[in-house]
Amino acid sequence: MLKFLIEKEFKQLSRDKVIPRLIVMLTLLVMFVFPWAADQEIKNVKLHVVDRDRSSLSERLVQKVVSSGYFRLSGPSASYDGAMPAVERGDADMIMEIPSGFERDLMRGETGRLLLAANAVNGTKGGLATSYMAAIVADYSADLRAENGLPALSSAFKVESSFRFNPRLDYKVFMLPALMVMLMTLLAGFLPALNIVAEKESGTIEQINVTPVPKTLFVLAKLIPYWIIGFVVLSLCIALAALVYGIYPTGSLLTIYLFTTVYIWLVSGMGLVISNYSDTIQQAMFVMFFFIMVFILMSGLFTPVSSMPQWAQAITAINPLKYFMQVMRQVYLKGSGFMELLPQFFALCSFAVVLSVWAVVSYKKSA
Amino acid sequence: MENVHNPVIRAVGLTKRFGDFTAVDHISFEVSAGEIFGFLGANGAGKTTAMRMLCGLSRPTEGEGFVAGYDIVRQSEAVKKNIGYMSQKFSLYEDLKVWENLRLFGGIYGMKEREIKSKTERILHELGLEQERNTPVRSLPLGWKQKLAFSVSIFHDPKVVFLDEPTGGVDPVTRRQFWGMIYEAAGRGITVFVTTHYMDEAEYCDRVSMMVDGRIEALDAPARLRRQFDVDTMDEVFRRLARRATRKGD
Amino acid sequence: MRQFWVFVVKEFYHIVRDRRTMLILLGIPVAQILLFGFAITSEVKDVQVAVYDPSRDAVTRQITEQIAASSYFDVVEMLDDASRINDIFKYGRINLVIVFGENFAENLQHTGEAAVQLIADGTEPNQASLIVNYIEGILASYARSAMPAATAPSFTIQPEVKMLYNPQLQSSYYFVPGIMGLILLQICAMMTSIAIVREKETGTMEVLLVSPMKPIYIILSKSVPYLVLSMVNLATILLLSVFVLHVPVAGSLFTLLLLSLVYIFLSLSLGLFISTMVDTQMAAILVSGMGLMMPTMLLSGLIFPIESMPAVLQWVSAVVPARWYVEAMKKIMVQGVGIEYVLTELGILTGMATVLVVLSLKKFNVRLN
Numbered sequence: 001m002l003k004f005l006i007e008k009e010f011k012q013l014s015r016d017k018v019i020p021r022l023i024v025m026l027t028l029l030v031m032f033v034f035p036w037a038a039d040q041e042i043k044n045v046k047l048h049v050v051d052r053d054r055s056s057l058s059e060r061l062v063q064k065v066v067s068s069g070y071f072r073l074s075g076p077s078a079s080y081d082g083a084m085p086a087v088e089r090g091d092a093d094m095i096m097e098i099p100s101g102f103e104r105d106l107m108r109g110e111t112g113r114l115l116l117a118a119n120a121v122n123g124t125k126g127g128l129a130t131s132y133m134a135a136i137v138a139d140y141s142a143d144l145r146a147e148n149g150l151p152a153l154s155s156a157f158k159v160e161s162s163f164r165f166n167p168r169l170d171y172k173v174f175m176l177p178a179l180m181v182m183l184m185t186l187l188a189g190f191l192p193a194l195n196i197v198a199e200k201e202s203g204t205i206e207q208i209n210v211t212p213v214p215k216t217l218f219v220l221a222k223l224i225p226y227w228i229i230g231f232v233v234l235s236l237c238i239a240l241a242a243l244v245y246g247i248y249p250t251g252s253l254l255t256i257y258l259f260t261t262v263y264i265w266l267v268s269g270m271g272l273v274i275s276n277y278s279d280t281i282q283q284a285m286f287v288m289f290f291f292i293m294v295f296i297l298m299s300g301l302f303t304p305v306s307s308m309p310q311w312a313q314a315i316t317a318i319n320p321l322k323y324f325m326q327v328m329r330q331v332y333l334k335g336s337g338f339m340e341l342l343p344q345f346f347a348l349c350s351f352a353v354v355l356s357v358w359a360v361v362s363y364k365k366s367a
Numbered sequence: 368m369e370n371v372h373n374p375v376i377r378a379v380g381l382t383k384r385f386g387d388f389t390a391v392d393h394i395s396f397e398v399s400a401g402e403i404f405g406f407l408g409a410n411g412a413g414k415t416t417a418m419r420m421l422c423g424l425s426r427p428t429e430g431e432g433f434v435a436g437y438d439i440v441r442q443s444e445a446v447k448k449n450i451g452y453m454s455q456k457f458s459l460y461e462d463l464k465v466w467e468n469l470r471l472f473g474g475i476y477g478m479k480e481r482e483i484k485s486k487t488e489r490i491l492h493e494l495g496l497e498q499e500r501n502t503p504v505r506s507l508p509l510g511w512k513q514k515l516a517f518s519v520s521i522f523h524d525p526k527v528v529f530l531d532e533p534t535g536g537v538d539p540v541t542r543r544q545f546w547g548m549i550y551e552a553a554g555r556g557i558t559v560f561v562t563t564h565y566m567d568e569a570e571y572c573d574r575v576s577m578m579v580d581g582r583i584e585a586l587d588a589p590a591r592l593r594r595q596f597d598v599d600t601m602d603e604v605f606r607r608l609a610r611r612a613t614r615k616g617d
Numbered sequence: 618m619r620q621f622w623v624f625v626v627k628e629f630y631h632i633v634r635d636r637r638t639m640l641i642l643l644g645i646p647v648a649q650i651l652l653f654g655f656a657i658t659s660e661v662k663d664v665q666v667a668v669y670d671p672s673r674d675a676v677t678r679q680i681t682e683q684i685a686a687s688s689y690f691d692v693v694e695m696l697d698d699a700s701r702i703n704d705i706f707k708y709g710r711i712n713l714v715i716v717f718g719e720n721f722a723e724n725l726q727h728t729g730e731a732a733v734q735l736i737a738d739g740t741e742p743n744q745a746s747l748i749v750n751y752i753e754g755i756l757a758s759y760a761r762s763a764m765p766a767a768t769a770p771s772f773t774i775q776p777e778v779k780m781l782y783n784p785q786l787q788s789s790y791y792f793v794p795g796i797m798g799l800i801l802l803q804i805c806a807m808m809t810s811i812a813i814v815r816e817k818e819t820g821t822m823e824v825l826l827v828s829p830m831k832p833i834y835i836i837l838s839k840s841v842p843y844l845v846l847s848m849v850n851l852a853t854i855l856l857l858s859v860f861v862l863h864v865p866v867a868g869s870l871f872t873l874l875l876l877s878l879v880y881i882f883l884s885l886s887l888g889l890f891i892s893t894m895v896d897t898q899m900a901a902i903l904v905s906g907m908g909l910m911m912p913t914m915l916l917s918g919l920i921f922p923i924e925s926m927p928a929v930l931q932w933v934s935a936v937v938p939a940r941w942y943v944e945a946m947k948k949i950m951v952q953g954v955g956i957e958y959v960l961t962e963l964g965i966l967t968g969m970a971t972v973l974v975v976l977s978l979k980k981f982n983v984r985l986n
């Protein structure tokens with residue numbers, strides 16, 4: 001019986017005008033557009049320089065800033081007030097004003113003054129840009145001391161910083177594994193739910209209900225093709241990430257597939273629950289649109305969960321996407337193994353069980 | 368038929384309520400094997416609800432029912448193995464080809480591959496659809512779709528077939544042909560339970576029941592009903608009865 | 618004209634009587650704005666720090682205490698074995714490990730070679746950079762206070778830092794103006810296109826078209842309720858952002874409303890345009906979902922800064938209407954600039970709206986013939 005039902009699903013799927021294209025488009029979008037669009041690296045900060053000193057020291061500072069690679073000169077201005085309109089128009093992200101007397105003060109052994117004004121509408125950008133600038137300026141004073149035969153500033157101790165797992169601080173390494181989770185959610189949760197609602201809407205499900213086909217078997221036949229698609233697409237994504245971006249999982253593929261199995265089970269359960277409560281495709285779409293938006297935004301995909309206020313963090317405890325994204329990122333970047341991911345494993349398994357039970361109970365009720 | 372005294376369908380005080388609304392109100396009747404049983408009534412009289420209960424799609428609030436010897440509540444799975452159903456809403460898979468629909472439903476009823484193949488050929492031949500075997504059902508004219516849907520519903524030789532307004536929206540010629548197919552199925556011993564609101568079709572049935580406001584107001588062979596009400600057509604029988612209705616059709 | 622209002626009223630009935638639609642139209646925007654305002658933030662806080670301190674002397678203890686006292690950091694674990702540093706990251710809880718050198722206090726006094734190593738989990742690049750910056754700041758200020766001479770050494774440059782418009786670096790200042798671009802699009806473009814296509818699908822459109830009403834009025838009458846609803850939403854969002862999220866409207870309210878009006882108009886014409894292209898609600902949802910919402914989420918600067926994208930995507934983003942609206946809204950709401958600074962955006966939005974209206978009316982008429 002199952003054989004005939006699955007055969008039917010595949011035939012229908014291959015003839016569908018929308019779904020196969022949707023799968024391909026989503027995959028391409030997630031693999032080739034998202035990673036580039038979701039790059040939050042701060043670079044090319046547009047800098048307006050107001051050099052009122054016009055001395056060799058001030059010019060050298062400007063040169064040093066530009067050659068750092070983080071900043072791009074967007075134009076000089078004669079005064080701070082003259083530079084503000086550029087910030088207001090969006091042509092400059094930061095103003096650096098070097099007051100007159102900058103060189104004189106430094107040569108006299110006094111502290112040199114500098115004004116940095118950053119457009120902080122994007123707080124992360126403003127904060128990072130000023131701290132890059134501060135580091136460059138500190139470096140510049142060290143240069144000057146060295147040139148003048150002074151000993152290196154005996155900063156009380158040496159601080160050496162390093163970044164583990166993503167030493168080049170590349171956003172793609174961070175985004176890709178989590179984006180795969182988003183894709184799995186859409187493919188294995190969203191699509192089969194729509195498919196079931198579509199049969200409800202067209203009335204064919206009624207025809208199946210009077211046959212001896214057990215409901216579980218019918219649902220299973222609906223899910224299996226999407227499970228297969230899920231695994232194929234995931235493997236494709238892993239291959240693409242390696243070939244195109246040179247990003248490989250540091251941990252074991254086995255761990256990834258194990259967790260994916262649980263996760264796909266989980267999201268298809270979620271999809272079923274939604275489909276049980278919707279009578280039309282439109283309803284299902286809106287409900288899913290809303291939930292997926294909330295789940296994605298609160299998963300740590302784009303902004304870290306730890307930055308959220310306490311109440312929001314508490315809510316993320318029931319967001320399955322969060323756990324699977326943690327798993328994918330940790331396996332990909334840190335090489336975490338199964339034992340290190342046990343809490344996530346238990347969380348995902350419990351969601352899977354709860355959602356399946358819910359799906360079965362609500363399915364019976366709807367009949 | 369082996370069990371002439373054992374009816375194929377038996378309803379005893381079957382009732383369905385939705386909140387305060389009683390859609391089907393204590394109906395009782397029996398249908399014997401090979402009979403063509405017409406289930407008549409205005410829109411909203413409760414025909415479809417009653418039929419859905421007999422098919423195991425809906426649980427009765429009260430009363431009991433037996434189809435093909437099985438209890439419709441406790442043995443609904445066994446009931447489903449022995450019935451065919453064709454709903455008001457056209458319900459074949461529009462995106463599957465003609466033969467694929469036949470194959471799917473054959474498979475669902477546990478038929479063997481070879482049996483499915485030979486039977487598919489026979490049905491395509493009978494329906495004159497040999498040329499159309501690879502046509503997606505979507506592209507068939509409505510009349511052909513209905514005939515195909517009927518063939519699918521009796522593909523597995525059920526004991527009973529339930530037809531819910533099977534001839535809605537088709538032309539008179541196709542309707543005639545459709546009834547030909549029903550007679551042929553009944554001839555093979557399949558009990559036919561058919562709802563309709565075409566009163567001329569009532570004449571084709573062995574017995575008819577008339578439903579008004581969820582209750583069966585009359586049940587007999589068409590000729591005897593006409594005599595009982597002393598009118599010439601079933602249409603008038605129906606109109607006499609419908610006058611008693613308080614419930615509005617939709 | 619009376620007929621027109623009859624139609625408008627009919628549209629209102631459609632919307633108001635469907636509880637689910639009402640919920641989508643009025644509830645989801647509120648949920649979205651609260652999510653973006655409260656939960657979507659990349660501010661650094663509650664950083665989980667582990668310390669490996671083989672010295673265990675007064676200085677390292679003081680530094681550790683200072684770090685723990687900062688509101689950004691929680692020192693959650695003292696490691697007693699250097700080999701655990703690698704492992705501890707794999708559990709994904711610790712963001713930063715601070716490794717002090719041996720004999721820290723002694724080296725500090727005598728050789729001046731005391732060393733601290735900061736090992737950050739670089740998984741999330743910006744967070745990692747910010748965390749390391751903050752710690753370096755704390756270390757530097759400790760170093761300064763520990764230094765015997767209070768006078769600054771020569772060639773010190775002291776930058777004075779000003780964070781314009783958002784001195785507390787709140788994420789909501791960035792996200793809230795952007796989310797308006799998404800919500801208005803959702804209501805005007807997506808819901809309008811679905812509403813029009815629904816009438817096509819159910820066949821009632823045919824009935825309307827044979828009525829003596831001019832087709833253009835029929836379409837307009839479908840848009841009016843959504844126009845009104847989006848005004849309600851705009852007001853709700855603004856009130857929420859000012860009074861609940863404390864994101865001020867720094868610029869002129871008039872400019873803001875003018876800009877929003879143009880954008881609403883543009884979104885309505887987008888919805889109209891979509892409805893002339895598709896025949897089923899499903900297709901309308903897919904086209905507006907994939908063709909509108911997705912690009913808006915990704916390429917409008919709503920979440921991700923456009924200037925960080927590769928050139929190709931920056932060009933593509935130029936055709937995403939929300940990009941211009943979001944950009945202008947940030948300027949007006951947060952930066953508080955006058956209308957003269959958003960003329961480009963206003964011009965582009967007006968241009969887009971005009972083109973779309975003309976195109977869709979043309980298409981609509983063609984379909985009729």
